[in-house]
Every structure is written in C-alpha cells, then in structure tokens.
Amino acid sequence: MTDRPTLDILQLTVTLRGGRKLLRDVSLKVQPGEVRALVGESGAGKSMIGKAVLGILPPNIKPTEGEILLDTHHLNAMTPVTRRRTVSKIASLIPQDPLTALNPVRKIGPQIVDPLIHIHGWSRDKARERARELLDRVQIRNTDRVLQSYPHELSGGMRQRVLIASAFAPSPRLIVADEPTTALDVTVQKQILRLIRELQQETGTAVLFVTHDMGVVAKISQRVSVLFAGRVMEDAATEDVFRNPQHPYTEALIAATPSYSDLNRSFSPVPPALIADLHAKIAAEEAAS
Amino acid sequence: MFARTLLFRLSTALVTLFGVAVVVFVLVRVAPGNPIAMMLPPGATEEDIARLTALYGFDKSLPEQFVIWLGGVLQGDFGTSITLRQPVDQLVLSRLPATLELSVMALFIALALGGAVAVIGARRRGTGTELGLDLGSAAVLSIPDFLWGLLFVLLFGVLWPVLSISGRIDPRIEFEFATRFYVVEGILRGRFDVVGSTLAHMLMPAMALALPLAAMIAQVLKQNLKEVLRLDYTNLSRVHGFSETAVILRDALQNAALPTLTLVGVQFTFLIGGTVIVERLFAYEGLGNMAIDAVINRDLPLIQGIVLVFAVLFIAINLAVDLSYALLNPRLRNG
Numbered sequence: 120m121t122d123r124p125t126l127d128i129l130q131l132t133v134t135l136r137g138g139r140k141l142l143r144d145v146s147l148k149v150q151p152g153e154v155r156a157l158v159g160e161s162g163a164g165k166s167m168i169g170k171a172v173l174g175i176l177p178p179n180i181k182p183t184e185g186e187i188l189l190d191t192h193h194l195n196a197m198t199p200v201t202r203r204r205t206v207s208k209i210a211s212l213i214p215q216d217p218l219t220a221l222n223p224v225r226k227i228g229p230q231i232v233d234p235l236i237h238i239h240g241w242s243r244d245k246a247r248e249r250a251r252e253l254l255d256r257v258q259i260r261n262t263d264r265v266l267q268s269y270p271h272e273l274s275g276g277m278r279q280r281v282l283i284a285s286a287f288a289p290s291p292r293l294i295v296a297d298e299p300t301t302a303l304d305v306t307v308q309k310q311i312l313r314l315i316r317e318l319q320q321e322t323g324t325a326v327l328f329v330t331h332d333m334g335v336v337a338k339i340s341q342r343v344s345v346l347f348a349g350r351v352m353e354d355a356a357t358e359d360v361f362r363n364p365q366h367p368y369t370e371a372l373i374a375a376t377p378s379y380s381d382l383n384r385s386f387s388p389v390p391p392a393l394i395a396d397l398h399a400k401i402a403a404e405e406a407a408s
Numbered sequence: 409m410f411a412r413t414l415l416f417r418l419s420t421a422l423v424t425l426f427g428v429a430v431v432v433f434v435l436v437r438v439a440p441g442n443p444i445a446m447m448l449p450p451g452a453t454e455e456d457i458a459r460l461t462a463l464y465g466f467d468k469s470l471p472e473q474f475v476i477w478l479g480g481v482l483q484g485d486f487g488t489s490i491t492l493r494q495p496v497d498q499l500v501l502s503r504l505p506a507t508l509e510l511s512v513m514a515l516f517i518a519l520a521l522g523g524a525v526a527v528i529g530a531r532r533r534g535t536g537t538e539l540g541l542d543l544g545s546a547a548v549l550s551i552p553d554f555l556w557g558l559l560f561v562l563l564f565g566v567l568w569p570v571l572s573i574s575g576r577i578d579p580r581i582e583f584e585f586a587t588r589f590y591v592v593e594g595i596l597r598g599r600f601d602v603v604g605s606t607l608a609h610m611l612m613p614a615m616a617l618a619l620p621l622a623a624m625i626a627q628v629l630k631q632n633l634k635e636v637l638r639l640d641y642t643n644l645s646r647v648h649g650f651s652e653t654a655v656i657l658r659d660a661l662q663n664a665a666l667p668t669l670t671l672v673g674v675q676f677t678f679l680i681g682g683t684v685i686v687e688r689l690f691a692y693e694g695l696g697n698m699a700i701d702a703v704i705n706r707d708l709p710l711i712q713g714i715v716l717v718f719a720v721l722f723i724a725i726n727l728a729v730d731l732s733y734a735l736l737n738p739r740l741r742n743g
Contacts, residue, residue, distance in 0.1 A: 175647060177638075179534065207647065212643070222663070223663065223739065224738060230641075234644075
C-alpha cells in the first residue's frame, strides 16, 4: 500500500432538502489498486456515497459536512466547474442499469469516444483507437459493428460490457461501480463480475464497489464498509468480516446471503427485530447529541 | 416496410378527404342563406333567379350536385367562385402560399421561444427562475391567439406604431412576383427589401399565432427534459465532465423532443386553424381571410375548395410528424 489513498472520505454528511440526513459522518478510504465494497440494504445510502464523490447527487440533496479527497483534491472546496473537470480526469462510473445508462438516440461509438476527447483532449483518432482497444478487452467481437450500433441493438450484457469498457477507457484512478450486476440475469452477472475484477487487476484501478450482495463482496473486494441507515456500521478487511463479523448487522447480512455453490446451506433474512433495535439505538444517539 | 406504411397512410388520407368533402358539401347547403340571393340586385325577377340557380346547378338534388362536383374535382376542376367569378383552384392556390409562410414562421417562432424557455427552465430546475417561467407560460397560454393579435395591434400599431398592422407587403415596393411565396422568392432572388417588408408584416400575426403554442411547448418540453435528466446516461455525461447545459443540449434534448413532437404536430394544425381569424385581424391576404369572405358571401364552391385544402394540409402535417419520429428515434427506423 502506498502513501496516500485514491479516495479519502472524512466524516461526510449528506442532507436532503428539509434537513433529513441521508449519510451521517461517513468515513472511508480506498487505497490505490484496492477494491472497497460498500454493502447494505436498499436505502442505506450506499449509492449516495458514490454519487457524492462523482458530484451527481440529485439537486435536492447536498453534502453538508465533511471532506472528500479524491487523489488529494479537496472536492467540496472546489467551484463546480473545477470539480467537474477534476473528477472527470480521475474517476469514472459503471452504472447500475445498462438499459438506461446509454443514450438511446446516439450510436455507441460517439458515446465512448466523445467523453475521451472531452476528458483528455485526445484527437478523435486516438480516442477511437482507445475505444476499440477496450471493446476488444471486454471481449466484444465485431468491434466496428458495435461502434456503429444503437444501444437498443445490443443485449443487456453487451451494453454492460460497453459501459465497463467506457469506464476504463480514460484510465481513471478510481471507478465507482454502482451495483453493476444487479440489473443483469445471474449467468451474465458472473461474467460481468469476472470482467470487472480482471480489468481492475490489470490496470490497478481503485474501485468503490456498491452492492447489496455479500456473495459479490466476498468475490471482488479486499475491504468492505457495511452501511445501515446512512452510517458505517463496520469497516474491515473482507476476509475478517466473513470470518469474524464485529457487528450483529454484518453477521445478519452474511446469514441472509444464499449460496449458489452450496444449495443446502440455509439462509435467513435479516431479523426485523435487529433492524428495529438498530433504529432505536440510532434514534437514542441522535436525541443525546 | 416503410413504403407499405406510406401507402397505407396515403389511402387512409384519401378516405378522410372524401369524408371531409361530403360533410362540407352537405353542411354548406343545409345551412341557411342562399348564394343566388346574394348575387342578384333587389328586384330581380323569378325568371332571373331560376336561370341563375340552374346555371350553378343548385336546382338539382343534393346527391346529384355532389356527384357533379366530385367528378369535376377528380378532373382538377374545383368549380367557379360565385362571387369572384374565377376558378376556385386558382383562387385557393394564389392565397395558400401566404398562409403557409405565415404558419411556418409562427411555428419557427413557437419552437424557438418555447424551446429556449424549456431549456432554461430545465437548467434552473427547482429554482425561482423555473417557477417564474412556469407562471409566465401559464399566463401566456391562457390568452388566445386573436387576443394577442388585438394586443399587438394596440401596442405596436397604435401606441408605438413601429410595425405595419395590415397587408402582406409594403405596396410601394415594386417587384414582379413569379410565385406567391414572397419570403422564399425574395430570398432566392436576393431582394432583401422584399423579404424584410414581408417579414415585418408577418411578425405580429405570426407572434399572435405562436405565443400560445410556444407556452405549451415550453411546459411540455421542460417536463420531458426534467424526466430525461434523471436518467443514468445524463449522469454518465456529468461524470465525463460535461456541464449541465451541455448535458441538456447533447443528451436530453433529442430524447425529450420525441414526446413533445406529437403535441407540436397536433397543435400546429390548431395554429393553422387560428390563421382564419388572425389573418382577418391583420388584413393579411391569406387563405383564412378568404375563407371568411367566402362564408359571408355563401360562396359554396370556394368554401368547399378552401376546406379541402385545409384538410390536405392537416393530413400532410400529421404524416410529416410520424415520419420525423423515425428521424429522431433510431428504434423506429426499421419498424
């Protein structure tokens, strides 16, 4: 591990207009070359963290406290224009739903190439060359045909490959993968997951991997942050979390994960009593502070 | 596939036109008012009346009259105007260009104004600017085109007389027109004094026609833009460092334009309907103005001719809208 993290989030609080806090005091680091999983059930705020880093929170949600350091740049202190340019050069996004992540009225080619020209100021030829190279790498045959296609002419799995190629194409130092396999069917999920892991290892890109699936966490990440109600419950090495979960919620999440390799292993949903208990504890803490 | 669609549309268009022809033919004849009575001076004899009635064929039964008229139409003979004593097709074709130029100018104004307001509103969504634009367009929308026309006459014709309030072109301009498309011909022949004068005459009626449509486009397009701006591909563009305005223009606009287009198509036909009154208001020598005269004078052949031309226009516009879908939406291109 090198001296400074690629992403360093310090006590980030994100607030909905009206005052409700969607994230509270969230801190986490992603070291260069590391995959950090963000896990939690829907509504825990895991996607919100990635969006806050990339600057794509909805207009009514704002980061109100804390710091986001992306490769030592203080993002929250920047003007919107500088922030946008800085983030585009360092980070990229693999979105959740490949069906809505490509513009339906534009061909694939420009959708990969134009951002490269915009981000790095490359020539069109160089950007196109890079796009081909990445499409090859994500095992898309017939690269030229795909570049000439509209999104609706490709399958969901193909579109997700295109989006992965597009995310790695500008050689980012950080990739936010926002549940990139959730919208895909199970067989395609496995291939896509393997692809992201391979590319990540080849390029040494740091990844913030948002998921609700502990099985995916085990396969892809070195470290994991467990989120509940906008707070980090546990932050540890993935191995340790599975071997010896420190927080009862983490334990329950692990127990709630079905295993495809061992169908006889039993699994049980996170007990509602535990969730109620956690909410009560949080409410009490908030009342005290 | 495309050819088949077109063929189907054209055949349904023919059926529609036939229906329109029947309805108009019957309506103008059962409505009160006798065209022959309008033509003769007071004190005409019974004999004169009978002669003229026979001359125009009004002594025959309705179905007979219709068959005679339709037979003529199919051979390109739309009859003769009772009041103007000229072939209907010539009269209509001489006025149609004026109405087309006015409607198209109004459409461009509506698209430009409405589009700009929608983009600004979407860019400033959630702010006071958006609210202000919403209220403004709601107010504009609630005033009909002819009232806008009256207001403009008052403002720019009377109180601050900068624009001409009547006619189509300054009569002092000397120019031999080969067609009736004054603007188009003026541009093609490089006579920009002609173009300028025609546009200046068209500006107020075109604005009056355009404003309600512009307000409607502003509201619907902005709503569609806001929906598109929540989708992931716009988020990806933001991550790629494109500004919000660039995201709206590059990614959102074309997608949001698709559902807006249906509205524009339908509303454009209403706009053309609006020319009837607005042309009258500005003494603009178009088809609408002629239609009012024809109705007042019970000029049955002329009314029929004008209505048929309007029907053809409406059908053509709807067809054009459908075809432009395919242009904007790649998913429909092979359909």
